[in-house]
Amino acid sequence: MAAPGQEEDQNQDAIGGKKVISRTFLSLSQITALSEQNVEGVQKKLEEFLNFKQLKTSLKEAVLLDYYAAGFWWAKEMNFSLTQLSGFMDLLNFLLENLSDKHVTLGENLKELGRAMAGIGETESERSGDLNFFSIEQAKAVIDYLTDSFFRHYKLYEYLFHSPREKLVISNKYAIELAQPAVPPFPALLEEGIPSDIYSSFIISPTAAEAESKGSDQEGYLEEPCPEAESSEADAMAGVTAEDQKSAVGEIPNGIIGNLEADINEKLQRQEEACTFRTEN
Template sequence: MDFSVIQYSKFMTLLDMLLHNLRTLHMSLEDSIKWLGEVMAEIGPPHSQKNEEWSFFNIKQANAIIDYLKISLFQHYKLYEFLFYSTREEIVIGTEQMIEVVKPSGGLLPDPLEEGISFDIYSTFIEPPPTLDAEVKRLDQEQVPEEFQSEANISDADPLVGFTIEDIKSVLGQVTDDILIGIQTEINEKLQIQEEAFSARIEKLKKA
């Protein structure tokens, strides 16, 4: 119908109000038709010069709106009443699933793959107890001769034992000096290259 923006707004408001009257106010078909007639008289074509500025639809547009409501809402009014008023049974479709928890190792079922279970289940039911590892280590230490144990204890000692703070400072100073000298040399080379480049540019500018 080539409605304007205001006409679209009024038309959508009209549809919303008709559904509101049906859904909330439980208005009958006869009352809805009467209500539509009163509203269309206000927003329809003017009957006098006084309310001409408040009109939004001409006669053709008003008849088209009424025809549309007649074949859509009013023709299926009982269907809309059933949709808004009647309670329908909710069908819930579900499936029961049995979940079998992993049993401790040594049962009738074989151990599952480690990649297919979570770490919590694996550490609780499948992983060997930590007490066994501690017991094996203790037995191994008892079987090792005392000479090897003493050598192991010596190897585990702090390697800085026997050095004073002054010795450590002197070693760190030498290492730091070597590193700083290398960095300083590299910086000086880069500065020299940049200085030569700037000097060449200055000479070009002087010649220009």
């Protein structure tokens, strides 16, 4: 969490017995904005200031937001001034960075807390600490709060920052590519396994099939007896005698046989011509 170069400056300050907390976590304007909010508003503002974008899926961001929001609200209820609120938030961030970035143990972090709060209640000429704007009573309250909220759950914070966790797949996105519609004479995807003769006869020409079905419907319609047609036929047959019927029946076979003979002779002639053509080739 610390910026490059700041960690080295902090170590040098600690060795020299000077400031332990050397940077500001939140600006005074941000602290002022937070002090004007309720609990929900503090969480929203901290989410914005800390640039948290994955609160619904990131356990780390959710824990950090709760850590800072709960600390700020406790300090606000203690009626800390803006300067004290800023210093307290710096202290919260400093202790958490020791654990997350430097992997400081619990005992070492307690020592860092003691050094940061050194000099409280003493005159500035004797000893100057990072949090000397707190009174002794306020410093004790801060230590009690940190003991109950942060140091008591130190192992959980260590697990959060330094233990690998299995990544859960919450959702998957799949891209489905649809096939282009079939364009004759190429069959559709589900018709590729059909033999070509069946496809060409029954699938490729739906118009012909429709025409055939319409023709069969018309034939069935013609085969059905019509009462009006039967009555008209009866009226027409009323004036025909028995001799007329015999003569008509005698003429029908001759006409049919003559037509059949002509068709057969024509077909035989075509076959002979085809055989002769093949033989010559």
